[in-house]
Amino acid sequence: MWQTIAKTVFGSSNDRYVKSLDKLVARINSLEDQLVDFSDDELKAQTAKFRIKLSEGATLDDIMPEAFATVREASKRVLGMRHFDVQMVGGIVLHRGEIAEMKTGEGKTLVATLATYLNAIEGKGVHVVTVNDYLASRDAGWMGQLYNFLDLTTGVIVPNLPEAQRRQAYAADITYGTNNEFGFDYLRDNMKQERRQMVQRPFNYAIVDEVDSILIDEARTPLIISGPTEDKSDMYVALDAIIKQLVIDHEALEKENGGPLGEEEGFYTKDEKSRNVSLTEIGAEELEQRLIASGLLESDNLYDIENTQVVHHMDQALKAVVMFKKDTDYIVKDDKVVIIDEFTGRMMDGRRWSNGLHQATEAKEGVEILPENQTMASITFQNYFRMYPKLSGMTGTAATEASEFWDIYKLNVVEIPTNVPIQRVDEEDEFYKNTLDKFAAIATAIREKSELGQPVLVGTVSIEKSELLSQFLDKEGVKHAVLNARMHEQEAHIVAQAGRTGAVTIATNMAGRGTDIQLGGNVEFRTNDELADMEDGPEKDAAIAKIKAEVAEEKQRVLDAGGLFVLGTERHESRRIDNQLRGRSGRQGDPGLSRFYLCLEDDLLRIFGPDTLFSKMMNANLEDGEAIGSKWLSKAIETAQKKVEARNYEMRKQVVQYDDVMNDQRKVVYEQRSEIMDSERVDDVVEDMRRDAINAIVTKACPPGSYPEQWDVAGLSEKIDEVLGLTVPLDEWLQEDQVEPDMIEERLQKLSEESLASRTADIPEDSWRRVEKSILLERLDYHWKEHLATLDALRQVVFLRAYAQKQPINEYKQEAFGLFETMLDTLREDVTKVLLTAEFRPAAPPPPRTLPDLPEFLTGHIDPFTGEDNSNDGDGSAARAPLFGTLAGSPVASTGSGGAQSADPYAGQNVSRNSPCPCGSGSKYKHCHGAQA
Incomplete structure (x- = not known):
């Protein structure tokens, strides 16, 4: 009651905050008469004047009133529109890194010009994020007239924009584009091999239009760049046979029982409503024995970390056999599994279930198993936009999600009053x-x-x-x-x-x-x-x-x-x-x-x-x-909506929690990549890796505190030969008095350095530096990609830990940390092995070359829990391949060309435009041979 009275007398905190901005608006208005007398050239010269002030120590807040007044006057001359006072309030809110809630028709596009211009003066770049490509192009062309008049440059990012133009657009003072384009460019940049290939500049400031749609609605699904993975057909077929036999045995038990079995009797339980099937304790033990007998498990415990991927694909095989019905959920057409839309009953050509479910269904039906598209890079919108030092947004509806904006992005929502009171009647x-x-x-x-x-x-x-x-x-x-x-x-x-x-x-x-x-x-x-x-x-x-x-x-x-x-x-x-x-x-x-x-x-x-x-x-x-x-019914509806919104928030929060774990690791990897690309030589990094790898090899074979007779001498000798390419008199060393692991490690370090020096004696130093850099980046990318695949599989099965009264997210954090440490150890050993065992031959310096266009990876906006793909058609441009060829013995496979073809040999074969091209390039058909269709 007292709160209501206080609000009536003093106004809400939002009202008081907006009122506090009146003094700033008055200062802006006081400059209007002065600027009216400026010529166009004098008005344009304001930008250079502001830059000088900033270089002399002034802040953006210091020049804000004059800058806003300049934009208002320029807008009157160029666009024929004068900013209202409430629009000035909106501009101040945006500049302060907050969300401006302004009703439809209040001119949010014009409001954005104020904060955009002010922050672009520094020359660090301002990103204006829109919900679709049409609005990005429209606003860039429309408001670009104003920015160009004030001597600022404008760029726009749209799908399939050539790399050179994309780089130029990001170099502009103001860049328009969609959230998908900005996010995918960030991921692609961190897959490139040289700094000059990257298109984006360091993050500075972003204004997000329709901020609720982009940061709330679309934040449910992360951005994913994927590429073809290794063929696992044999594993799918083997798991399918095991699961089918398990189902047959379960159904036989049900028949004997005369009805469904309980959790303590059958091998699995199924929930038709949620379309989920889970192994019982008996089923898990039975399946574990069958998998061990088939040789598919790397250890004798089904849920050891080494078996994460097998368990993941086992779950998908069980779901495919038990829950997914032929001619209901899918059909087999032309020896391919085609999904049936559950709402329309139509075939969904070109769409595939993710996370191995489609491959499991293909194994079930005995048709050709197409490889999965493995995640090569991914990020959520939450973690992408939180990288901007300053972020703001505008929309007509944000107040209902104010708590989420603050919890996730630390963005405050400010409701801006309308220029004219609303006359609309909202009926019951x-x-x-x-x-x-x-x-x-x-x-x-x-x-x-x-x-x-x-x-x-x-x-x-x-x-x-x-x-x-x-x-x-x-x-x-x-x-x-x-x-x-x-x-x-x-x-x-x-x-x-x-x-x-x-x-x-x-x-x-x-x-x-x-x-x-x-x-x-x-x-x-x-x-x-x-x-x-x-x-x-x-x-x-x-x-x-x-x-x-x-x-x-x-x-x-x-x-x-x-x-x-x-x-x-x-x-x-x-x-x-x-x-x-x-x-x-x-x-x-x-x-x-x-x-x-x-x-x-x-x-x-x-x-x-x-x-x-x-x-x-x-x-x-x-x-x-x-x-x-009635008002009572309307209130009931509002209560239902709040429940659904709370549930959706929890789902988005879960996505963020899991991606936060990966985000810490992503930052480490991407920062390391940037340092490598910026370094002229990486021999110190390679040397540290070699020392760490040798230390790990010796420590594993000769544990601290153990006696020499307890050491794994045979394993140590084998590992030295495999990783270091050395044959050493290990038996002689062990005959020496007071032999210690440190002595063995020191000698191996010295021998490996000598071996490397002799192997590279005939190779020019600058060429060798490039080889080291190339191998380091290539191995880092490969192991990061494999690590992402393991984390994807872990996320799919970690919820099973809840049956042991454990928090899945905590288990995921712990396992992910251990996996990351393992990845780094493997990377050190792998880089050392390649440099000390691969054959290198001196070659003539390559001729000057331009950066090649490389095949387009598949980009997606995929729900990590359901596998639903929310991508649109125009979702990305080409990524680039490594600058150096794959070394002999390297598991990194090169991809084929994905450019548009002059002729389409697959015309008339009914290939879906969104399906992978039959030529094997890895690109979508519409971007490869079907580009001319």
Whole structure:
């Protein structure tokens, strides 16, 4: 009660914070009259003036008022738009590294220019992150006019951009692009062999548009770059045979029992609802014995760390045999396993289950087993964006996720007041018994509003629901447009005109983001669409004036009809999405109306379950076609949404927790790679590795505190020959008095140095330095890739530790640390072995060369727990191959060329565009031989 009274009297903490910025806004406004008298050249010279001030010790905060005033004046001249005071507040919030929540239509794109310009003056680079490629290109071209006027450079990152242009775009003062492009470029940069190949500069400052979508919604799935892995067909086939026999024996026990077996009787239990199958204790013991007999286990304990990958593939084989049914979950077509979409029943050509499940299913059906795509690099959006020293964002809906923004990113959310008070009326939700009743009522409401001349924007949660509503509207004879978030640019044009008289537009959640719905229509879009072919001149000017008059007249008719009517066909699981839809109406003080229609068959309402008081009341009190609405029901819906949001947060938090473990290791590896690339010589690193490797070899064979007769002399001799390529008189050394491991280690160090010196005597020093550097990077990349594969497998099975009353995340941290230490030990030994045993021959200096374009690795946005791929089609450009060829005996395989081909030998073979190219390049077909299709 007292909190409510205090808030009424003194305002909320957000209100007080926004009010505290009024003094800064007043300072900015006081400079406006002075800057109005500046010529264009004088205004442009402000940038150089600011840079001089910064070089003399001023801070960005010191020059902020004058810089913001400069942007405002430049925007008036270049764009014809003057920043409102509330937009100045938004710019200050962005500059301070916070999230500005501004309602739809408040001009967030223009707000970003303030903080972008101020932070770009330093020349360290500012990244403006958008949700799709269309908005990145549009905003870069639109706002780029302003930045160019103020003597700043602008770049834009889009898919399939050549490396040289990509590097140039990152070198600009301001770079626009999508979160996927920025993230994949970071990963690809850390797979390259020379610093000059890298495209990104050190991180400085990023502004994230639609920050809730990028940092919350899309943060559920990490970015992954993958490539083909080694062939494990034999293991899949062997595991399939073992699992099938186990299932046969289990079903025989069930038959004897006359029904399902309990956990203490059968080999496994299955949960049809979650589509999960788990081994029982008896089953694990039985399977362990069968795997030992088959020779697939490296130790006699199923759950030893050495057997992590076997256990992972065993689980996938069990799931494939028990839970996945032929002709229901998949079909076999042309000797290939093709997934069936569980919602539409359609074949999903080119899509494959991840984490070995598809390979397990192929083994089950006896068809050709295609190799897995092994993870070569990955990162979550959370850990990517936390690398920026300063990060900010803007959106229309962030307050509901304020706690998550702070917990994960340490970002504070500030609600910016609207420039003009909101006039939109938000009506109570209407509830119906079933979908058909609901959609019939929706179609009727749309027809009535459209006949009145009121434009209607309909928000749906899926393409299927859009198509269903379209059928109802066709029956009502209502002309309408259906958008499905596939063609962003086309959608932007349609959404821009969705405010015209009687217009009816059906859009999925993502449709039209970044484009305001202006009542009466959008003059700019109409001009571009209708007058594109007309040459500049008096005739075109007259046509533009006519369009402006028509838009003004039509806007008044729409205002008289009540403004834009936003209709939601059901509630989304996130309140933010509902608020985004509602926010389309009531722009800049315009009148508007919003209403949501719900029924018991909606996904969200099914959370309550069929036996709850809520659904019983609905069924008992509603007749067919009847609707009810009440604040109590709306409150119940909001409570359900909060539960779902909390669950989704926990899922995202789990992704972060697991990636945080890998992130610490990723930083170590990537920093080491950078140091190696920047060093002219790495002989000191190689020497330290050799000393550590020899120490490890001797320590393992001659444990501290043991007697010489207890030492593994045969194993030591074999290891010295294998790793160091040396044959030493070990027996003679052991006959000496007071022989110690330190003495053996010291002699091995000396002999290995002499051996290396003699082997490289004929090789020029600069050539040898390049060889050392190449081998070090190549071995580091190989072992890091193998380490990622092991961690992927560990994450899939570590949850089993919960049965032993252990926390899976703690077990994962402990195991991952041990695996990382093992990886480093193996790396030291491997580098030493290659340098001391491989054959090197002097060669003529290579001719000057340009950096080659290399095959494109597969990029994905894949859920680590379900394997669902959320990638879009335009998801990346080519990565580069090592500069040095693979050494003899090296397990690193080179990949084939993935460039576009002049002819397509696979035309007519029905190859899916998203499937790997049949030529074996490792690229998607659409980017390889299918590029010309």
